[in-house]
Amino acid sequence: MSVATASTAAPAKVSRLSVFWDSQVGKKFVSAVTGVLLFVFVIGHVLGNLQAFQGAAKFNAYAQFLQNTKGLIWTTRIVMLGALILHATAGIQLYLRARAARPQPYRVPLANPATVSSKTMIWTGLLTLAFIVYHLLDLTLGAALVHSGFVHGDAYLNLVNTFRSSGKVIFYGVSVIGLGLHLSHGLYSLWQSLGFRHPLWTPPITKAAVLIGVVLAIAYLSIPAGVVAGLIRL
Amino acid sequence: MRLTLEIWRQKGADDPGRFVHYDHDDVSEHMSFLEMLDVLNQKLIGKGEEPVSFDSDCREGICGMCGFVVNGYPHGPQPLTTVCQLHMRHFHDGDVLRLEPFRAKAFPIIRDLAIDRSALDRVIMAGGYTSINAGGPRDANSILVGKKESDLSMDAAACIGCGACVAACPNASASLFTGGKISHLGLLPQGEPERKTRALSMVERHSTEGFGGCTVIGACAEACPKGLKLDFIARMNKDYLAGTLTFREEASGGGSG
Amino acid sequence: MPTLDSRIPSGPLADKWTKRKTDLKLVNPANKRKYTIIVVGTGLAGASAASSFGELGYNVLNFCFQDTPRRAHSIAAQGGINAAKSYQNDGDSVWRLFYDTIKGGDFRAREANVYRLAEVSNNIIDQATAQGVPFAREYGGTLANRSFGGALVSRTFYARGQTGQQLLIGAYQSLMRQVELGKVKMFPRTEMLDLVVIEGRARGIVTRDLVTGKVETFLGDAVVLATGGYGNLYYLSTNAKGSNVTAAWRAHRKGAFFANPCYTQIHPTCIPRAGEYQSKLTLMSESLRNDGRIWVPKKAGDGRSPDQIPEGERDYYLERKYPTYGNLAPRDIASRAAKQACDAGLGVGPGGLGVYLDFSDSIKRLGAKAIGERYGNLFDMYNRITGENPFTVPMRIYPAVHYTMGGLWVDYDLMSNLPGLFVLGEANFSDHGANRLGASALMQGLADGYFVIPYTIGDYLARGGLAKADGSHADVKAAEAAVNAREKKLLGINGKHTVDWFHKKLGEIMWENVGMARTKESLEKAIKEIPALRDQFWKDVKVPGVEGEFNQELEKAGRVADFLELGELLSRDALDRNESCGGHFRSEFQTEDGEAKRNDAEYAYAAAWEWTGENKPWTLNKEPLVFENIQLQTRSYK
Ligand SMILES: Cc1cc2nc3c(=O)[nH]c(=O)nc-3n(C[C@H](O)[C@H](O)[C@H](O)COP(=O)(O)OP(=O)(O)OC[C@H]3O[C@@H](n4cnc5c(N)ncnc54)[C@H](O)[C@@H]3O)c2cc1C
Ligand code: HEM
Ligand code: HEM
Ligand code: SF4
Numbered sequence A: 001m002s003v004a005t006a007s008t009a010a011p012a013k014v015s016r017l018s019v020f021w022d023s024q025v026g027k028k029f030v031s032a033v034t035g036v037l038l039f040v041f042v043i044g045h046v047l048g049n050l051q052a053f054q055g056a057a058k059f060n061a062y063a064q065f066l067q068n069t070k071g072l073i074w075t076t077r078i079v080m081l082g083a084l085i086l087h088a089t090a091g092i093q094l095y096l097r098a099r100a101a102r103p104q105p106y107r108v109p110l111a112n113p114a115t116v117s118s119k120t121m122i123w124t125g126l127l128t129l130a131f132i133v134y135h136l137l138d139l140t141l142g143a144a145l146v147h148s149g150f151v152h153g154d155a156y157l158n159l160v161n162t163f164r165s166s167g168k169v170i171f172y173g174v175s176v177i178g179l180g181l182h183l184s185h186g187l188y189s190l191w192q193s194l195g196f197r198h199p200l201w202t203p204p205i206t207k208a209a210v211l212i213g214v215v216l217a218i219a220y221l222s223i224p225a226g227v228v229a230g231l232i233r234l
Numbered sequence B: 001m002r003l004t005l006e007i008w009r010q011k012g013a014d015d016p017g018r019f020v021h022y023d024h025d026d027v028s029e030h031m032s033f034l035e036m037l038d039v040l041n042q043k044l045i046g047k048g049e050e051p052v053s054f055d056s057d058c059r060e061g062i063c064g065m066c067g068f069v070v071n072g073y074p075h076g077p078q079p080l081t082t083v084c085q086l087h088m089r090h091f092h093d094g095d096v097l098r099l100e101p102f103r104a105k106a107f108p109i110i111r112d113l114a115i116d117r118s119a120l121d122r123v124i125m126a127g128g129y130t131s132i133n134a135g136g137p138r139d140a141n142s143i144l145v146g147k148k149e150s151d152l153s154m155d156a157a158a159c160i161g162c163g164a165c166v167a168a169c170p171n172a173s174a175s176l177f178t179g180g181k182i183s184h185l186g187l188l189p190q191g192e193p194e195r196k197t198r199a200l201s202m203v204e205r206h207s208t209e210g211f212g213g214c215t216v217i218g219a220c221a222e223a224c225p226k227g228l229k230l231d232f233i234a235r236m237n238k239d240y241l242a243g244t245l246t247f248r249e250e251a252s253g254g255g256s257g
Numbered sequence C: 001m002p003t004l005d006s007r008i009p010s011g012p013l014a015d016k017w018t019k020r021k022t023d024l025k026l027v028n029p030a031n032k033r034k035y036t037i038i039v040v041g042t043g044l045a046g047a048s049a050a051s052s053f054g055e056l057g058y059n060v061l062n063f064c065f066q067d068t069p070r071r072a073h074s075i076a077a078q079g080g081i082n083a084a085k086s087y088q089n090d091g092d093s094v095w096r097l098f099y100d101t102i103k104g105g106d107f108r109a110r111e112a113n114v115y116r117l118a119e120v121s122n123n124i125i126d127q128a129t130a131q132g133v134p135f136a137r138e139y140g141g142t143l144a145n146r147s148f149g150g151a152l153v154s155r156t157f158y159a160r161g162q163t164g165q166q167l168l169i170g171a172y173q174s175l176m177r178q179v180e181l182g183k184v185k186m187f188p189r190t191e192m193l194d195l196v197v198i199e200g201r202a203r204g205i206v207t208r209d210l211v212t213g214k215v216e217t218f219l220g221d222a223v224v225l226a227t228g229g230y231g232n233l234y235y236l237s238t239n240a241k242g243s244n245v246t247a248a249w250r251a252h253r254k255g256a257f258f259a260n261p262c263y264t265q266i267h268p269t270c271i272p273r274a275g276e277y278q279s280k281l282t283l284m285s286e287s288l289r290n291d292g293r294i295w296v297p298k299k300a301g302d303g304r305s306p307d308q309i310p311e312g313e314r315d316y317y318l319e320r321k322y323p324t325y326g327n328l329a330p331r332d333i334a335s336r337a338a339k340q341a342c343d344a345g346l347g348v349g350p351g352g353l354g355v356y357l358d359f360s361d362s363i364k365r366l367g368a369k370a371i372g373e374r375y376g377n378l379f380d381m382y383n384r385i386t387g388e389n390p391f392t393v394p395m396r397i398y399p400a401v402h403y404t405m406g407g408l409w410v411d412y413d414l415m416s417n418l419p420g421l422f423v424l425g426e427a428n429f430s431d432h433g434a435n436r437l438g439a440s441a442l443m444q445g446l447a448d449g450y451f452v453i454p455y456t457i458g459d460y461l462a463r464g465g466l467a468k469a470d471g472s473h474a475d476v477k478a479a480e481a482a483v484n485a486r487e488k489k490l491l492g493i494n495g496k497h498t499v500d501w502f503h504k505k506l507g508e509i510m511w512e513n514v515g516m517a518r519t520k521e522s523l524e525k526a527i528k529e530i531p532a533l534r535d536q537f538w539k540d541v542k543v544p545g546v547e548g549e550f551n552q553e554l555e556k557a558g559r560v561a562d563f564l565e566l567g568e569l570l571s572r573d574a575l576d577r578n579e580s581c582g583g584h585f586r587s588e589f590q591t592e593d594g595e596a597k598r599n600d601a602e603y604a605y606a607a608a609w610e611w612t613g614e615n616k617p618w619t620l621n622k623e624p625l626v627f628e629n630i631q632l633q634t635r636s637y638k
């Protein structure tokens, strides 16, 4: 072993915050907190979206209500965007570090007993990111390239239109399944990132995370499915 | 029994390395895995070939010197068993076994299956101790430790520093090792004074040594021959977070003093 | 024959160490950083010494052959460590620990050393606890104890079945703290291959970097060897594969006396050997004898499975022969009794080389859970190796070479006869006489490293006369050249047999002739065969590879070459000692009922052998053992 080493604990002059953000534990902490915020959003969002089953009037009223409460919507947007950026940056950086930590891959793949969801966080995360970008263009901004015939103010129409395209149904479907997978690990691992693990509580948390992931994915899937099945129609 | 071995041969850090095929036909089920390799090596030397380099010392599962990957499993497929304690009765005639070194940037390959794990020592150097000198301590029984805490601390202290957790982790993280030491000491009153600074400095050293971060995949705990649990990583996170929250500049370096 | 001065302080036994400490010269704290101490070994003895030197302010260079200091073979100790804390209120005291240890050693150790060991034993427990060693605890939070062979009090502290590991990790952590602080410079994967002696003083070592093959010399003001035991001389032993005598042997060849090499401890509870390819033997902690009962069938060649043999047809021979100590009789006695049973054809398992260690009575009495709590990890280990479950099938055990009481001769200050060369732990001969009691090697290693050498080395340094070691001195160059030449020679032979082949042959000679029971004839046979094997080795060994690289065969070759010399000395010492005592049993010298018969009138001395040159006979120096405080008696564990 070489005797020369990096300096130890907590360099005096550097800001605590940057040391924290730089550390693996800090990044995970940020990832967990922002992940919770994002999770709260996707829960609220799916509940709102499910109103589509109650018909155009109800759904559009809900959309209108959101549009009209500017304070609420912009606060949410800013917080969510910030959370997303922090969350994605932390996740991507952790992934890059992990890659750098094993420059020579195994020639025989590890016979890894870990869950698929835990090993694919970066991919389900990136998928979610790509989905969000596309989804904003599709249903919020109504960019012509993505969504022709977009009508501002008629959220219900736009939604039904979207799922008339089978390509979009598939993409939305895959994405929300990805999100479900992401959360089925994320909702368990965030506790660990916050330093909480307990022989009594961790096993049910692990199960609940999977359950929530699955339920959430199904709830989201039900909307394109509803359109395809004709339950949600113009 | 007969085995087919594919063993990773690499002369040194600069050699790209490759798998080399060996037929091994006198394997007894009572042999340990390393004895099986001993026999192979004796044959190779007899034939004028270079024997396979691999590390081992105690051969009873306690020193942590042995370790390589067998068919994708660090220390082989038997749970809670180092490769020196793995016996051939768990394999079958005709099996194909692929042996690779533990791979991580922090573990440079020395030769064949032998690697340099001194990065783990440097993680300990960053604070994996109680800062006391020989000669001064008070009577051992004046420090009471509940049996539960003591047992849990022992669970964490059982780590043999083999590096299998790093080998198994898709992120090449040594968090189980690091969390084990932070927990071993942090669970005891003796380790309490430096608990938080220790976590801060050891986690930092863990990164500068080039290990990846933990994203709670859990493969490490499955591979750990000493059964260390993910609880110890949670404790590391907790102590680190507490250390960050309560950090005061004057306290800097305390963990390593 | 010259006699040796052990420099034991005068005065009453209980005051000797205090007196020595008061009389020692001290090094000015500001000057400590001007001294460099070389410590070879990072086991309990080496790590505790190196970290303590660092704490005191010395510069320390610390070496080990493993890839990290934490893997020294002390890590393998399972059972426990003794101390005279008397926490159990069962009548223990420093005196009693001292007495048990002297008696356990069959009255062949120095009174003063053993007393000091018992005296500082309590500090060790305090020190280790402060380091965070997770010793077993009672529910109330106090430390727990267990009893161990050779004692009637419960004084053994333990950390599950991993006491050595935990104590070593405690010492290792302290060492790493000093490395971080820059006081200790650590050299793992670096093997000492020679001692550098300049003007009669030990001043340095020649090493080989095991990764790059680089041969290098390190110089300092004193050299401390803590390089462990040489049980691997027998090829099969409970020692780690790398354990060796090379460091001590090279020092011996440079003038340090080798004392009592014939005292070899054969441990009674090891897992029997399974086949030809066996590379080492695994110890099952002696603590198992607390709850396990040892027996063999009464009928020779009884082929029935153990559960088919009724109580009346079993011979619990230790309980029968030694009613007071029963299954807790000291190691040498228990081992020999097992050998006698197997020699009589009563042995069990493959080749009849095994006896049962049976837990069924304890399981009935205490429940499987309690037994599992006490010995769970040992049972798992046994199961992993043999594929049998000790909860349902009695364990099979057989004796194996385990510990070497002999080693380099040292005085009371742990300095060898070569000024500046200190020897600690299993590598010296000091405290265990002819037989070591369980749980006392850990105690000795840590006593030496934490509480003795930090004082006594200061005295040596403070006495002065140490000019700066000169790297260009002819003796330095010569030592380095000799190491290089030897490596070249080993690689150049390119003969027919591998190093292991020779090592196994040597082991067979040793085990057959210089094992548990030795006779004049068997020893003379060994003394003939070993040099012949040695000659063959130097003509016919095959060491592949080259010097300048990671070459594990070359490492082994050097070690086996030294074992081939030690084996002869060990046999000669055994032949010279016409008595039986502790780990040295000469069949000619036994009582009617087969117990060891000491000869105090003629052999109450430590035999310190002096190297006189290649192929020349050793000279025997004697250190008479004077017992002022205890009565020599025949050991009785009946
Ligand atoms: C299986 C087993 C169980 C045991 N159980 C107990 C027990 O329960 N209680 C008890 O009291 N005792 C026990 N013992 C005995 C005890 O563990 C040892 O005697 C003791 O630990 C030896 O410590 P040490 O520091 O002298 O040497 P070791 O721990 O053997 O250390 C030797 C050191 O020297 C280094 N070294 C050796 N040669 C060289 C060289 N040429 N160059 C560089 N470095 C070198 C090694 O790298 C190592 O660091 C047990 C022993 C064994 C084998
Ligand atoms: C099948 C599933 C989904 C449907 C039908 C759906 C539908 C909608 C609709 C109709 C809007 C526009 C609301 C409006 O402009 O008033 C919207 C906005 C949005 N959706 Fe979704 N959504 C789905 C899944 C998701 C998912 C999985 C995410 C996140 C990962 C998400 C994130 C957003 C965001 C960020 C907005 C913009 C909100 C804003 O205006 O600030 N959506 N969604
Ligand atoms: C609505 C969207 C998202 C939600 C609800 C979400 C939720 C979560 C949660 C709860 C965790 C666990 C955090 C922890 O264990 O501490 C997590 C982890 C992770 N997320 Fe997301 N995430 C979302 C989007 C993304 C995106 C866009 C990425 C982009 C790259 C991403 C990448 C990751 C990665 C790599 C991890 C594992 C590493 C880590 O825990 O930091 N996630 N996510
Ligand atoms: S935590 Fe387990 S796998 Fe990792 S080094 Fe320690 S013993 Fe090995």
Ligand code: F3S
Pocket (backbone or CB within 6 Å): B168, B169, B170, B171, B172, B173, B174, B175, B176, B213, B214, B215, B216, B217, B218, B219, B220, B221, B230, B233
């Ligand atoms: S496998 Fe790796 S990601 Fe964490 S839980 Fe173990 S260190």
Ligand code: FES
Pocket (backbone or CB within 6 Å): B055, B056, B057, B058, B059, B060, B061, B062, B063, B064, B065, B066, B067, B082, B083, B084, B085
């Ligand atoms: S060789 Fe010691 S743990 Fe395997």
